[in-house]
Amino acid sequence: MLERPPFKTCPQCGREQGFGILWVSSESYDRRCKFCRAKATYYLPEVDKKVLYLDQFAISEIFKVKERKRRADAPHAEFWTEANGLLDRAMMRQQIICPASNIHRDETMVYRDGKALDLAHEMMGGDTSFEDTTTIEHRQIYRHLEAYLKGEEPPSFDFDVDEILHGHRNAWLPDLHITVETDWSAFVEHTRQARDKAAEDFAPLYDRWVRDKPAFEDVLANELGAMARGYVDAYFHFMAMVQAGEASGDVQTYINGALSPVVTLIHEINRKFAERGVPPESAFRETVKFLNWPKNQSLPHHWISAHLFAAIASRLARGQKRHPSRGMMNDIKAIALYGPYVDAMFLDNECASLLEEKAVARGVKLKAKIFCLKRSADFLAYLRGLTDSAPQEVIDAARELYGTA
Numbered sequence: 001m002l003e004r005p006p007f008k009t010c011p012q013c014g015r016e017q018g019f020g021i022l023w024v025s026s027e028s029y030d031r032r033c034k035f036c037r038a039k040a041t042y043y044l045p046e047v048d049k050k051v052l053y054l055d056q057f058a059i060s061e062i063f064k065v066k067e068r069k070r071r072a073d074a075p076h077a078e079f080w081t082e083a084n085g086l087l088d089r090a091m092m093r094q095q096i097i098c099p100a101s102n103i104h105r106d107e108t109m110v111y112r113d114g115k116a117l118d119l120a121h122e123m124m125g126g127d128t129s130f131e132d133t134t135t136i137e138h139r140q141i142y143r144h145l146e147a148y149l150k151g152e153e154p155p156s157f158d159f160d161v162d163e164i165l166h167g168h169r170n171a172w173l174p175d176l177h178i179t180v181e182t183d184w185s186a187f188v189e190h191t192r193q194a195r196d197k198a199a200e201d202f203a204p205l206y207d208r209w210v211r212d213k214p215a216f217e218d219v220l221a222n223e224l225g226a227m228a229r230g231y232v233d234a235y236f237h238f239m240a241m242v243q244a245g246e247a248s249g250d251v252q253t254y255i256n257g258a259l260s261p262v263v264t265l266i267h268e269i270n271r272k273f274a275e276r277g278v279p280p281e282s283a284f285r286e287t288v289k290f291l292n293w294p295k296n297q298s299l300p301h302h303w304i305s306a307h308l309f310a311a312i313a314s315r316l317a318r319g320q321k322r323h324p325s326r327g328m329m330n331d332i333k334a335i336a337l338y339g340p341y342v343d344a345m346f347l348d349n350e351c352a353s354l355l356e357e358k359a360v361a362r363g364v365k366l367k368a369k370i371f372c373l374k375r376s377a378d379f380l381a382y383l384r385g386l387t388d389s390a391p392q393e394v395i396d397a398a399r400e401l402y403g404t405a
């Protein structure tokens with residue numbers, strides 16, 4: 001390692017511009033003199049960072065600002081430039097992080113310049129990232145299962161954000177960023193197809209809502225009651241792949257089926273029942289019975305996404321002509337799985353407005369403050385508030401490390 005800026009006068013040999021940053025860790029940093037090698041360690045003040053989920057759209061807009069790829073006359077140019085500046089400052093002052101998520105990765109892959117976007121986003125999250133959405137979803141289900149097996153009421157969730165993060169939220173951001181480059185290009189085409197396919201899958205459902213004009217409450221009740229059906233249908237779909245792969249010797253198909261998250265989930269629940277003495281041939285029946293447990297309606301991710309689906313249905317029923325955008329499923333996933341844990345989310349207008357529908361707002365209480373382009377001034381004010389509230393000792397330490405704060 002070499003000493004790097006910002007340089008200060010060395011306390012030992014007294015030479016100006018000699019004492020540089022050598023190493024930054026999560027809670028301390030070292031300075032060393034490039035002339036006399038005098039070295040010292042300094043401890044960094046403790047911080048308590050907010051966690052912001054930025055949707056893919058926001059990330060790519062901010063990325064364009066960073067790369068100076070944004071046309072000055074592009075829509076909202078001023079807002080994104082200001083947001084980028086404030087975010088940088090709030091991050092430098094250790095007040096906020098915007099961790100990367102597997103949802104971003106899914107979408108990043110369909111973005112033309114995925115690699116660069118990935119990098120920009122990793123830099124914004126430091127070394128933290130969100131837990132995989134499937135893992136969060138399954139963990140909630142396992143907690144319900146535990147209660148079910150004991151004959152207890154479902155547990156209450158405390159939604160501690162650190163439960164859904166990898167890495168240390170309150171680690172100081174490094175001044176250098178080193179990243180392992182991953183080439184995702186081989187998957188791009190496949191992902192794009194998968195996403196188009198997913199959008200097509202929902203089209204008949206949307207059309208039905210347009211035609212039948214169901215009431216919000218009816219769709220909600222239906223969605224809430226459909227949990228077991230959803231998992232079981234998906235399970236059979238993937239198990240059919242397993243069997244087809246086995247029969248034809250197509251290893252890829254076999255693996256895609258066998259390793260699909262829903263197969264893992266169902267088998268894990270089966271195992272829990274088998275452990276408790278349920279004969280293996282009856283385990284699956286017990287699993288379905290558990291998935292049909294009415295108390296599962298309150299499972300956080302299930303409860304939230306059911307409300308959002310009901311809101312989409314009622315909009316289509318009220319005459320909205322456009323089908324929800326392709327990215328909508330990912331946005332719903334993000335809200336349902338991260339919304340209860342994070343401090344704030346920046347979403348697209350369509351999604352943010354679903355949360356504002358009265359019937360949704362009545363049932364869904366998220367910890368997250370929700371921002372979108374339509375409320376851009378609120379977002380800037382939020383970031384400004386965070387920057388301004390940074391303690392002086394944190395600002396001073398940031399200036400020591402990064403040369404600015």
Ligand SMILES: [Zn+2]
Pocket residue numbers: 010011012013014015018033034035036037038
């Ligand atoms: Zn020196």
